[in-house]
Amino acid sequence: MTNFLVLGGTGRSGSLVAKNLRDRGLAVRTAARHDADVVFDWDDPATQRAALTGVYLVAPVPWVRYAAQVSAFLDLAEAAGVRHVTYLSTYRAEQAPATMDFRAVETELASRTAFTHTILQPGWVMQNFADQHVPIIDGVITVPGGTGAEAFVDAADIAAVAVETLVHPEQHARARYTLTGPEALTFAEVAAIITEVTGRPVRYQDIDRAAWIGAVVATGFVPADYGVILDWQTSTVESGNGSRPGDDIYKVTGRHPTSLAAFARRAFRAAPVSAAPVREAPQIRDLGDFVALEPFFRIVEQGLAGLVDGGHYFDLLADDVVFEYVISVPGYPRRVAGREAVAELYRGYGANLVLHSADELAAHHDREKSVVVLEYAVHGRVVATGSAYTNRFVSVVTIQNRKVTHWRDYLDPVAVFDALGWPA
Numbered sequence: 358m359t360n361f362l363v364l365g366g367t368g369r370s371g372s373l374v375a376k377n378l379r380d381r382g383l384a385v386r387t388a389a390r391h392d393a394d395v396v397f398d399w400d401d402p403a404t405q406r407a408a409l410t411g412v413y414l415v416a417p418v419p420w421v422r423y424a425a426q427v428s429a430f431l432d433l434a435e436a437a438g439v440r441h442v443t444y445l446s447t448y449r450a451e452q453a454p455a456t457m458d459f460r461a462v463e464t465e466l467a468s469r470t471a472f473t474h475t476i477l478q479p480g481w482v483m484q485n486f487a488d489q490h491v492p493i494i495d496g497v498i499t500v501p502g503g504t505g506a507e508a509f510v511d512a513a514d515i516a517a518v519a520v521e522t523l524v525h526p527e528q529h530a531r532a533r534y535t536l537t538g539p540e541a542l543t544f545a546e547v548a549a550i551i552t553e554v555t556g557r558p559v560r561y562q563d564i565d566r567a568a569w570i571g572a573v574v575a576t577g578f579v580p581a582d583y584g585v586i587l588d589w590q591t592s593t594v595e596s597g598n599g600s601r602p603g604d605d606i607y608k609v610t611g612r613h614p615t616s617l618a619a620f621a622r623r624a625f626r627a628a629p630v631s632a633a634p635v636r637e638a639p640q641i642r643d644l645g646d647f648v649a650l651e652p653f654f655r656i657v658e659q660g661l662a663g664l665v666d667g668g669h670y671f672d673l674l675a676d677d678v679v680f681e682y683v684i685s686v687p688g689y690p691r692r693v694a695g696r697e698a699v700a701e702l703y704r705g706y707g708a709n710l711v712l713h714s715a716d717e718l719a720a721h722h723d724r725e726k727s728v729v730v731l732e733y734a735v736h737g738r739v740v741a742t743g744s745a746y747t748n749r750f751v752s753v754v755t756i757q758n759r760k761v762t763h764w765r766d767y768l769d770p771v772a773v774f775d776a777l778g779w780p781a
């Protein structure tokens with residue numbers, strides 16, 4: 358019986374490939390390290406033996422060099438009698454620097470005759486805007502793209518093409534499909550479309566490429582060597598050489614590719630854009646500068662939910678709020694007055710530390726005194742060294758007229774010294 362293996366089957370395109378195959382009544386197994394039908398680890402060949410008809414191949418994400426592991430897997434696939442492999446590559450992989458393995462795997466597949474293959478070369482996927490890849494934080498898309506345009510593609514369209522190639526391999530043998538959306542859009546145009554669809558303001562903010570890559574790497578979301586891919590992808594778009602609309606999706610599926618507006622209607626209805634609400638207080642400028650503190654903002658917003666008005670952390674603060682850093686580190690101010698001054702103090706945070714999560718929230722509310730004591734932990738990385746950083750806080754928050762008027766902060770200085778160095 359026809360039996361498909363979807364590597365990366367829990368990912369953005371793979372999960373849709375698997376669902377689509379299942380919807381057709383076909384036997385399919387998803388494969389990944391976590392939460393898949395079968396455990397599959399590119400680092401562990403013992404997990405890779407499977408006799409199958411067709412394989413959808415997503416290389417290990419986010420590795421840069423993976424050709425050797427894919428080659429070894431293809432040997433196993435040959436031995437197991439696999440008939441066809443559809444490989445998820447990337448737009449213009451043939452022009453990618455040789456330090457990345459997109460092209461090497463394409464060449465390897467072309468050299469094999471025991472099974473047929475198809476190569477998919479998608480542009481940037483639209484899903485990037487709806488997940489952690491290029492997240493919309495407080496109504497801002499921050500990415501080094503300048504005024505360059507890209508024909509963003511819906512992962513569902515990639516999956517639809519992949520499924521056709523797996524189900525009718527003979528028709529798509531040795532084909533290479535360029536998969537792009539119906540219009541090339543700048544990031545500012547993407548922001549305008551999402552604003553229109555969601556009714557909430559979203560804007561685009563350009564950023565220095567090296568700073569952006571440094572921040573992404575520092576979150577631990579990708580390893581340091583993945584910076585070369587981020588650099589290549591963003592500089593390609595910024596230089597005006599981003600992907601352009603093509604007709605391969607239509608040719609293979611008979612369906613026109615999904616527009617960004619249609620994608621946004623689907624994606625943001627389920628998970629609304631976190632946009633800065635309209636408010637009277639002056640906006641803190643360049644909220645994108647505070648990405649490194651997002652987990653802190655979110656956990657405080659959670660701890661104070663229902664007690665204060667405002668969307669973003671800074672909106673919860675009264676204009677004349679006073680912050681006292683009761684237990685802190687040498688060189689840090691003991692007292693800061695005013696919402697703008699607090700924001701300016703925090704603006705530089707990402708130069709040293711980037712947070713990726715926050716947890717252990719406990720909120721103790723004294724209604725009579727209108728004070729909330731928040732306990733929480735934050736986790737991140739040290740920008741300079743990449744080493745892990747965790748700290749625990751107690752913040753004593755006074756609320757008046759549904760705004761924070763006073764904040765007393767206690768942190769663990771030892772954790773800061775361990776991360777950033779001990780004072781001489």
Ligand SMILES: NC(=O)c1ccc[n+]([C@@H]2O[C@H](COP(=O)([O-])OP(=O)(O)OC[C@H]3O[C@@H](n4cnc5c(N)ncnc54)[C@H](OP(=O)(O)O)[C@@H]3O)[C@@H](O)[C@H]2O)c1
Nearest residue numbers: 365366367368369370389390391398399417418447481482
């Ligand atoms: N983002 C874009 O705009 C874009 C554009 C063009 C091409 N691409 C390419 O598309 C690919 C990503 O595809 P996607 O978005 O469908 O995937 P994805 O959502 O990033 O998911 C990755 C999948 O691979 C699995 N995986 C990651 N590392 C693994 C490992 N070491 N061993 C086994 N499985 C592993 C993950 O599950 P586990 O973590 O549980 O193992 C998950 O199922 C990348 O090669 C990327 O270069 C992306």
